[in-house]
Every structure is written in structure tokens, then in C-alpha cells.
Amino acid sequence: MKYIIIDLEMNPIINKFKEERCICKNEIVEIGAVIVDDSYKKTAQYRQYVKPQYNPIGKRYEKLTGVTNELVEDAPYFAIAMQEFGQWLKVYCNKDEALSVYAWSENDRRQIEQEVTLKKMKLENYPVLICPWYDLQKEYCSMLGLNRMITLRAAVGAMGENFVGRMHDALWDAENTARIFILSRDKKNFQKVMDPVLNVLKPSSPMTYSLGDLFGDKLKGMKVE
Template identity: 40%
Template sequence: MNYVVVDLEMNPVSRDYREVRRTLRDEVIEFGAVRLDASFAQESTFQCYVKPQYGPIRKQITALTGITQEKVDGGEIFEKQFQAFVDWVGDAPTKIYSWSMSDIKQLKNECRRKLSDFDLSWLDSRWVDLQQAFDDRLGLHNSLALKHALGAMDRNFEGTQHTALDDAINTSAILVLMQDDAKFRKTMQPVLDILQPKEDLTSSIGDLCPELAALSKEL
């Protein structure tokens, strides 16, 4: 079994395309993925830019991701880049992970419009919501953002946030940690203590992850 962690960056469909926006609000403009082998060791990476078909890159997207119109103009359209991703995943049994289900929803919506012959069960049969698995392991009722999940692990984000490949690599670190239950519990014990407070508990996770501390008050 192989394990792929994927992240997408997206750009909103221009309001000039009203009919398209009824079913497709965004377009993928970058794929980033890392493949882990059966031992969860990093084996390969995948990254490409995608040229949007329904409007130019918005300024706020460039500010967030660093992706410019010039970068995507040098890439292929979605149909070719998605097929390149599928080919890179390969035929070996593979689970594909993302942080939340937003990425698979995006791919399914975009495939319906641009690759109507693609069998969406290829995605459904492989996809795992790592964010939900992480939250379930901790007993959280609210989902954590990737940077806060890393903060709870006492791990700094490596690279640049909202860069698809860096996001995928950092997400894969969470997947790797979750394979060792004893190490996971030891690493996450400060979080577990907050979720199951004792009367004499005086420590706070606020400095580590303020949003998680706020969430713990709701539990």
C-alpha cells in the first residue's frame, strides 16, 4: 500500500462566467503531493501549476499563495495536469489523504465539468479525510486548521504556507505521527490533558494553540 498526501490551491471562477459558477466556484491552479511507501517513508513528490480556464488569477490569491498569472500561463490546463497526477499516483493500491474534504469536492466538481468521462469512483475509493481522522483520535468536536494541528504537535510549519507541495509535506508529517499510537499520545498529551482536565490542572495550551484552548472550553 502507498500513501499520497495532496494539497490544492485554487482561484475563483470569474463572475463573467455565470453559468459555470452555478456548479464550479473555483479552479485548481496548483497541485502538490507527496507519496509515502508502505513504511510511511517519503518516496516521491509531485507539483505542477494549472492554467485556469475561467478567469485570471486574482490579486488576493497571488498575495495568499504567491501564484502569479505568469506562473500558471506556463502550465497546462486542468485536464492534462489532473491526468498527470493520476499517472503519478499509479496503479499500486493507494490511499489519498487531504486536510479536510474540500480538495476531493473540488476535484469531483472540476472533473464533472472538464473531464466528464472520468470515473469519480477512482477518487472516492482512495480518499481519506486526515483532518477528521486527527480530530477523531483526539476527541475533538471542532476541526483544527493545519497550522494549529502542527502547533499542537509542537512542530513548526516547514516551508511556505499555502504552497501546495509544502502544505502536503507538512500534512504528511501528521499522517506519519498517527501511525505510532504511543508516540502520538505522548506528543499530543498536552492537548489530551486540556480535553480531559483535572481539578488541579494549571497549565494551559493557550500559548501553543490559542484556538484549541478556546475549543476546549466548549467541550
């Protein structure tokens, strides 16, 4: 068994392409991934920039993601980028080995499926799209007993650690998601690390708590990723 932890950065398709936007509102401009083996050790990492087909990356999204038009100028378009991603997976995953994909929210799976449809590609040609996908954000929040989703940065902070690298960078987001995934698979260590959070969240009195109560103002206004 291998676990693929994936993150994507995207650029909106502009309103000029109305019919296309009815199918898919964004294009992937960066793929980040980490492979975790069945002993929950990271074995490989991957980054691929992707050149958008419909319009250049907007300045707002260049600033947000760090993915500039210069970076994607010589990058492959989506179809080729997905083929190259598949080839990379084959290097680290045996042909008959079971794969599971984890991402922080359901948005990444939905984006790939919609973009595959928009660009008239065949889903079955990409093994990473036909294996099981799981929403680690939802799973993690459930483990903490939270009734709302929290950001990736807040989730790392709840572990008592700092976010490593740059936020909204596909590889660094995948790396931080992998850290959460690995911890969540070690039930004993998860309980030990998360005890301060879990104890505060226990319904021992009528008062309710949130991660905002634990970490204060620095979590306020964070956008869910």
C-alpha cells in the same frame, strides 16, 4: 499500500460565468502531493501548476498562494494536469497496489469532482479519484477529542513543531499534512508526542479547554483550511 497526501490551491471563477459557477466555483491552480509507503516513509513529492481556463488568478489569490499568472502562463490546463499527475503516480505506485488518499478537509476531493464535471471529463479515467479518500483534519481532531476543526498550522503546532515552508503552498501544505499523517499512524509515538495536549484536554474538571488555551493568541483568528 500507498498513501497519497494531496493539497490543492484554487482561484475563484468570476461571477461573469454564472452557469459554470453553479457547478464549480473555483479552478485548481496548483496540485501538491506526497507519497507515503506502507512503512509510513515519504517516498516522493509532486508539484504541478495548472492554468485556469476561465479567468486569470486574482491578485488576492496570487498573494495568498504565491501562484502567480506568470507561473501558470505555460502550465497545462486542468485535464492535462490531471493526466500528468496520474502518470506520476504510476511511476511510484504499482498497477495492482491499493491506494488511499488523505487531505486536510473534504474540500479537495469535492473540488476535483466538481471541476471534472464542469469540464466534462470522465471520473473513471483518473484512478486517484476512484480510490478511497479520507479527511485527515477530521480524523486528527477526533484523536485529540476536539469538537471543532483546527487549521493545518495549529495541528502542526500541537505536535510541538513549526510549520515547514510556506502556508497555502500546495506542496508545503501536503508535506505538513504528511507529517501529521505519519505521526498519527504510530499510536505509541503519537501518544508520547501529544501527551501534553491530551492531558490538558482531559475532562478532569467542569472547565473545558481548546487549543487556543494551549497556544494562546497566535491561534486566534486563524482561518480553517
